[in-house]
Amino acid sequence: MTEFLRIEDLVVRFGGRNGVNAVDGVSLSIGRGETLALVGESGCGKSTLARAVLRVQRIASGRILLDGEDITHLSERQMRPFRRRMQMVFQDPYTSLDPLVPVGNSILEPRRAFSLATETNELAELMSAVGLSTEFRGRKPSELSGGQRQRVGIARALSVEPELIVADEPVSSLDVSMQAQILNLLKRSARNRGIAFLFISHDLRAVRFIADRVAVMEKGKIVEAGPTSEILDNAQHPFTKRLIEAMPKVVSG
Amino acid sequence: MSSQAKVQASLLSIEDLYVEFKDRKGRSVKAVRSVSLSVEKGEMVAVVGESGSGKTALGMSIVRLLPGVGRITSGSILFDGQELLAADDRELRAIRGKRIGVVFQDPMSSLNPYLTVGQQIGEAVELHLGLSRRDARERAKELLDVVGISDPAKRVAQYPHEFSGGMRQRVMIAIAVSCTPDLVIADEPTTALDSTVQAQVLDLLDKLRARIGMSVILISHDLALVAGRADRVSVMYGGRIFEEAKAAELFTRAANPYTRALLAAMPENANADDELYQIPGMPPDLRSDIKACEFAPRCDRTEAVCIEKKPEFTAVSDQHFSRCHFAGEAFRK
Numbered sequence: 027m028t029e030f031l032r033i034e035d036l037v038v039r040f041g042g043r044n045g046v047n048a049v050d051g052v053s054l055s056i057g058r059g060e061t062l063a064l065v066g067e068s069g070c071g072k073s074t075l076a077r078a079v080l081r082v083q084r085i086a087s088g089r090i091l092l093d094g095e096d097i098t099h100l101s102e103r104q105m106r107p108f109r110r111r112m113q114m115v116f117q118d119p120y121t122s123l124d125p126l127v128p129v130g131n132s133i134l135e136p137r138r139a140f141s142l143a144t145e146t147n148e149l150a151e152l153m154s155a156v157g158l159s160t161e162f163r164g165r166k167p168s169e170l171s172g173g174q175r176q177r178v179g180i181a182r183a184l185s186v187e188p189e190l191i192v193a194d195e196p197v198s199s200l201d202v203s204m205q206a207q208i209l210n211l212l213k214r215s216a217r218n219r220g221i222a223f224l225f226i227s228h229d230l231r232a233v234r235f236i237a238d239r240v241a242v243m244e245k246g247k248i249v250e251a252g253p254t255s256e257i258l259d260n261a262q263h264p265f266t267k268r269l270i271e272a273m274p275k276v277v278s279g
Numbered sequence: 280m281s282s283q284a285k286v287q288a289s290l291l292s293i294e295d296l297y298v299e300f301k302d303r304k305g306r307s308v309k310a311v312r313s314v315s316l317s318v319e320k321g322e323m324v325a326v327v328g329e330s331g332s333g334k335t336a337l338g339m340s341i342v343r344l345l346p347g348v349g350r351i352t353s354g355s356i357l358f359d360g361q362e363l364l365a366a367d368d369r370e371l372r373a374i375r376g377k378r379i380g381v382v383f384q385d386p387m388s389s390l391n392p393y394l395t396v397g398q399q400i401g402e403a404v405e406l407h408l409g410l411s412r413r414d415a416r417e418r419a420k421e422l423l424d425v426v427g428i429s430d431p432a433k434r435v436a437q438y439p440h441e442f443s444g445g446m447r448q449r450v451m452i453a454i455a456v457s458c459t460p461d462l463v464i465a466d467e468p469t470t471a472l473d474s475t476v477q478a479q480v481l482d483l484l485d486k487l488r489a490r491i492g493m494s495v496i497l498i499s500h501d502l503a504l505v506a507g508r509a510d511r512v513s514v515m516y517g518g519r520i521f522e523e524a525k526a527a528e529l530f531t532r533a534a535n536p537y538t539r540a541l542l543a544a545m546p547e548n549a550n551a552d553d554e555l556y557q558i559p560g561m562p563p564d565l566r567s568d569i570k571a572c573e574f575a576p577r578c579d580r581t582e583a584v585c586i587e588k589k590p591e592f593t594a595v596s597d598q599h600f601s602r603c604h605f606a607g608e609a610f611r612k
Contacts, residue, residue: 067473068444171561172330199470201329201500206544206555213553228473231503235546235555272478274503276530276545 027057029094030222031079031190036088038071038078048074050246051088058189059220061213063237063254065227065269071246072226076192079224080112081105093189110140110186115193115212119179123167130163133181140186148185156181156211173204177211184215191216192224197232209236230273234258242266288360289317290461290494291341296354298336298345308565310336310349312518318462323488323495325505325526327541328515331562337515338464338498342375359461377407380455382484384467386447390439396423396450397435403457422453426483445476452483459491466498481508502541506530511598514538517563517573520592524599534601537574572604580605 031054038049048071056062064072077083079090081097089098097108113136116122123132133152137144153160156177167175176196183191193212197205213236216223227233233240234254241251242265250263261267298311311333318324328334339345341356341363356363358374366374375381383389391399400422401415410418416435423431426449439447448468455463465484469477481497485508488495499505505512505526512529514522514537522535533539542548543556550556560577563569572578575585584604593606600606 067475202502202541203329203544203558205546207557209546210554210557228475229546230474231546235549269475272475274474274478274501274506276503276506276542276547 027060029055030058030092031056031224032089032091033075033079034089034091036075036078036090037086038074038083039086047086047246049078052243052246052248054241054248054251056190056222056224058222059217060239061216061223061225061237063225063227063233063240064243065230065233065240066243067228067269070243072243073194075243076114076194076224076226080114080192081108110142111188112190112192113183113186113188115176115179115183115191115196117195117198119175120167120172123175123178125167128164128166129158129170129178132167132178133185136182136186142186152181152185155184155215157207171204172200173207176200176204176208180208180211180215184219187219188221190222190224192226194226195228196225198227198229205232212236228269230258230269242269288357290320290322290359291316291318291496292355292357293317293337293341294355294357296337296340296356297352298333298340299350299352300336300346301348302566306566309568310518310565311340314354314515314518314520316513316520316523318494318496320461321488321492321494322511323485323497323509325497325499325509325512326515327499327502327505327512329500329562331565332515333518333565334498334500334515335466338466338496341464341496342379342381343371344375344381373407376403376454377458378461380458380460380463382448382451382455382463382465382468384470386444386451387439390447390450392439395436395438396442396453400435400450400453400457403454407458418457419453422457423450425456425487426450426453427479428453445472445480448472448476448480449483452480452487456487456491456493460493462494462496463488464496464498467500468497469504470500477504502530502538503545503547514541517569518565519573519602520600521574521602522600523592528596528599532599534595534599534606535603536578536580540577540579572602 033052033054036049036052037047039045040048052075066072074083078085085098089096092108130149134144134149150160158177197208200208209232225236237254240254240257241248244265250257250266261270293314293316296311296314300308300310302308314337326334340351351364397416397419400419404410404418405415420431420435423434428434428446428449469480484495497505497509509526512526513520516537522538533542540558544558546555558577563573571586572590575581590602590604592600592602595601595606
């Protein structure tokens with residue numbers, strides 16, 4: 027698997043000289059078509075790390091390489107071509123969608139923003155890829171369920187043919203049956219399109235389903251990382267063990 | 280009711296309850312349809328369902344805290360022998376917060392940002408137990424300690440924004456149990472929290488249940504979350520209870536196709552193709568009267584009879600009921 031994203035000794039600092047390192051010397055990499063789950067409790071720095079990777083968060087030190095190119099210190103203008111290649115899916119698609127814009131326009135907006143040519147059947151293909159009927163193209167976000175809005179969020183991310191997707195708790199606010207649909211969709215999309223996928227979650231059940239590898243973050247540091255089954259079935263670090271213990275368990279027959 | 284019957288009666292007994300809302304266009308939405316549910320003293324009953332299943336409307340009906348557009352159209356809610364639907368505001372106020380505590384999903388929007396947590400916990404015990412302001416503050420400190428918040432003497436004077444999400448939910452629980460209630464209704468109490476904090480908050484509720492001897496109604500969309508904790512589980516769909524069983528039995532021998540679908544959709548149950556089971560279609564439109572089984576359009580067991588008539592709530596074994604025309608058959612499988 028060729029490496030697509032590489033993070034080297036990354037530090038994000040909040041609060042100046044006497045502040046704290048929200049991200050404290052993190053090194054990680056994700057290959058094309060690979061899904062890495064970043065797990066930890068709220069406040070551990072996982073969302074900050076994601077923001078730093080997308081270059082929307084000031085970086086104190088360390089490096090971020092995208093497809094071998096160092097993007098750590100690129101200007102906003104130099105970043106432009108890289109912006110298309112990395113996309114974000116948010117926890118709450120409701121607050122990240124414009125309430126006045128019909129979802130069809132919303133889905134194609136990123137393509138327009140990057141001046142990509144749009145074929146006539148582009149929208150229909152995107153909507154079908156995320157399992158939305160084209161009847162929905164004229165609807166406003168408020169007319170959709172949470173799961174449908176998340177599909178719109180994913181369609182927007184996919185619309186510009188990204189090579190990296192960062193999803194921050196994309197199923198945390200959804201019902202179990204909606205979660206199943208969105209997890210299937212994310213997994214299929216990442217695999218089929220060879221997208222490097224950073225999946226941020228506190229839910230180890232979802233992580234076990236979707237991720238190839240897991241990195242466990244505590245207080246800004248990666249305390250344990252490895253293949254999913256190895257980490258979840260044979261955790262070494264006490265913090266990982268604590269996370270696993272807190273996972274609700276169902277004994278089903 | 281004779282005094283003898285009263286001794287044996289459940290702490291809470293809901294019979295044939297109907298709740299209606301008005302949507303933005305003024306049409307009625309029948310959110311709860313003929314629900315019956317009982318809760319025994321000291322028991323934890325989980326009500327599980329997806330958004331729009333009516334579980335929150337059911338929970339809030341008990342304390343008559345439905346939003347302005349909602350109303351109970353018929354049914355009965357007996358709490359310790361008293362008909363709550365006949366209670367006036369004064370009688371209700373004596374029950375709400377004192378004998379029945381409520382924990383809401385989002386503590387940030389149910390706590391007052393301008394009052395210290397001590398004031399907010401104290402409010403309940405001043406009002407219901409007649410404590411002085413000073414005693415109420417002392418009681419607030421004790422309660423913070425009870426719910427596992429360290430340094431209560433300092434924390435009691437702090438405001439909600441100075442607490443993390445999990446700590447705020449502990450404050451909500453402190454308020455809910457402040458008057459040692461008989462029943463606590465917890466509506467998605469941990470949905471906004473991390474898994475580790477979720478477990479801690481639920482452990483706390485469980486510990487208090489044993490300590491105070493109270494009953495708990497735990498409302499959640501997550502079957503796995505209630506699995507190890509509840510004594511009994513009721514699964515709601517389309518405003519009705521579709522299955523009810525002891526928790527251990529529900530998870531090992533679910534009888535209803537909807538419950539089975541929900542279990543299959545859980546991320547730990549991926550199939551051989553490495554996919555999760557997806558329940559096809561959408562939940563029913565609760566604005567209409569539904570003549571058929573509400574789940575029929577999405578069910579993998581649908582036959583003609585499912586569309587012709589509503590299934591009964593059928594006993595499949597001791598204390599285990601399923602709303603399905605094939606209740607017995609599914610259970611044998």
